[in-house]
Amino acid sequence: MIKPSLAIALVLAAPAVATSITADELVEWEDHLAEQVSEDRMRADMDTIVGFGTRHTLSSQTDPERGIGAAVNWALDEFRRISSACNDCLEVMAVSDTVTGDRIPTPTLVRNAVAIQRGTERPDEVIIVQAHYDSRVSNALNATDDAPGANDDGSGSVMVLEAARILSQREHPSTIIYALLTGEEQGLFGARILADWVESQGMTVKAVLNNDMIGNSCGSDGYCDAEHVRVFSEGLRADSTARLRARQRRFGGENDSPGRNLSRWLDEVASSNPDGMQVRQIWRTDRMGRGGDQIPFLDKGYPAVRITVAVEDYEHQHQDLRTEDGIKYGDTVDELDFDYLTRAAQLNVRALHNLAMAPMPPRVSADAAVRTDTEISWQAVPGAKLYVVHRRRTDESYWDSDETALVYADRPVEANAAAADEARRFSHIENLRGDDWIFGVQACNGPYCSPVASAVPGGAFEPVKQPEGDSD
Numbered sequence: 001m002i003k004p005s006l007a008i009a010l011v012l013a014a015p016a017v018a019t020s021i022t023a024d025e026l027v028e029w030e031d032h033l034a035e036q037v038s039e040d041r042m043r044a045d046m047d048t049i050v051g052f053g054t055r056h057t058l059s060s061q062t063d064p065e066r067g068i069g070a071a072v073n074w075a076l077d078e079f080r081r082i083s084s085a086c087n088d089c090l091e092v093m094a095v096s097d098t099v100t101g102d103r104i105p106t107p108t109l110v111r112n113a114v115a116i117q118r119g120t121e122r123p124d125e126v127i128i129v130q131a132h133y134d135s136r137v138s139n140a141l142n143a144t145d146d147a148p149g150a151n152d153d154g155s156g157s158v159m160v161l162e163a164a165r166i167l168s169q170r171e172h173p174s175t176i177i178y179a180l181l182t183g184e185e186q187g188l189f190g191a192r193i194l195a196d197w198v199e200s201q202g203m204t205v206k207a208v209l210n211n212d213m214i215g216n217s218c219g220s221d222g223y224c225d226a227e228h229v230r231v232f233s234e235g236l237r238a239d240s241t242a243r244l245r246a247r248q249r250r251f252g253g254e255n256d257s258p259g260r261n262l263s264r265w266l267d268e269v270a271s272s273n274p275d276g277m278q279v280r281q282i283w284r285t286d287r288m289g290r291g292g293d294q295i296p297f298l299d300k301g302y303p304a305v306r307i308t309v310a311v312e313d314y315e316h317q318h319q320d321l322r323t324e325d326g327i328k329y330g331d332t333v334d335e336l337d338f339d340y341l342t343r344a345a346q347l348n349v350r351a352l353h354n355l356a357m358a359p360m361p362p363r364v365s366a367d368a369a370v371r372t373d374t375e376i377s378w379q380a381v382p383g384a385k386l387y388v389v390h391r392r393r394t395d396e397s398y399w400d401s402d403e404t405a406l407v408y409a410d411r412p413v414e415a416n417a418a419a420a421d422e423a424r425r426f427s428h429i430e431n432l433r434g435d436d437w438i439f440g441v442q443a444c445n446g447p448y449c450s451p452v453a454s455a456v457p458g459g460a461f462e463p464v465k466q467p468e469g470d471s472d
């Protein structure tokens with residue numbers, strides 16, 4: 001998304017202007033979508049899913065009222081009900097596999113409840129919004145005791161359902177996948193199964209928003225922050241190779257993974273609505289020593305972030321329900337902050353709408369070696385009507401500060417484009433020594449702009465090409 005005052009070099013890509021709304025109208029339209037997020041519906045869904053007693057991955061698959069089987073069946077049914085309100089616009093399915101692991105001692109069916117809203121123009125281009133639906137208590141193998149999992153991660157789960165209700169009421173050029181994953185507490189199994197499935201479908205992943213715990217605002221020490229969600233993004237790419245690392249040593253790119261740029265973009269979406277939930281970017285893959293369902297997607301080279309509360313409350317996650325020394329433990333509904341959850345859901349809805357309307361970020365490169373000027377080139381992407389070129393100082397953090405905004409004449413350079421390279425765009429900047437800057441380009445469809453893709457090795461929103469044979 002572009003802040004109009006910061007909009008920089010606008011390079012025209014195609015004559016047609018498909019999306020005629022302005023940036024201001026976009027904010028109004030986003031407000032309209034966000035206002036539809038219903039705290040009441042999320043509360044009702046929360047009561048329903050906590051009502052299954054436990055959603056532990058090893059709990060009963062067959063009991064009609066208690067356990068993970070009943071819970072996943074209900075989620076699939078709920079997705080079908082949502083679909084029936086949009087002329088069957090959702091494909092609802094259980095994406096599943098039978099797995100074993102350290103925390104899954106015997107072969108167990110891990111079922112994810114998934115709903116797919118196909119894009120009208122680029123159905124293979126997908127945005128995934130997901131949460132983990134399974135829950136646990138103190139002992140990770142305890143599949144029988146009550147494990148309400150209200151915050152972890154019932155909160156993300158009811159948000160995914162609510163986002164599906166709202167966004168399925170309109171069409172988007174790109175596909176949105178709504179996913180309630182299981183097996184997370186046993187070792188991120190459901191996410192791995194979904195990531196494998198997405199890969200097998202040949203989909204292009206634009207973004208994965210993994211929401212895990214978005215429903216409390218205070219920690220056990222009384223410290224509170226109801227204004228922010230944290231967005232965790234990886235620095236060095238999980239799918240890096242020896243070749244990529246060697247190229248990054250020569251050209252840079254340690255702080256410009258697609259996940260990092262997705263994080264910067266989410267921060268901008270949030271700050272365009274200063275009254276709503278804001279983003280605190282955390283520049284590490286996940287919390288110290290811990291993980292989440294964004295990781296199996298990162299392993300495959302897909303852009304993914306974890307969205308989570310600003311302050312964790314350790315007494316109310318992964319705990320047996322009990323009172324000890326006057327302290328109540330357990331991940332129960334009464335500990336939730338539903339106002340916080342509602343605002344976190346609104347931020348997701350705004351971001352998902354933007355991502356589903358915007359084109360893919362282009363693949364960008366910059367050439368400034370031993371010269372006094374810089375040439376930036378990128379691959380045209382389907383659906384882009386406009387490209388915005390950004391720069392920032394190499395020691396700057398963000399694309400959006402006034403100081404680092406790149407202003408230069410609107411001038412597509414076609415002269416060097418070979419016939420086979422016709423879809424490639426160029427921008428040539430005179431008197432700019434590229435060594436001192438990081439460049440990036442975002443693709444826009446009207447006011448809907450993709451995250452910036454950085455002109456560094458590994459900056460593209462696509463998996464890194466892996467070497468043949470053994471991994472390095």
Ligand SMILES: [Zn+2]
Binds near residue numbers: 132152184212213
């Ligand atoms: Zn969790």
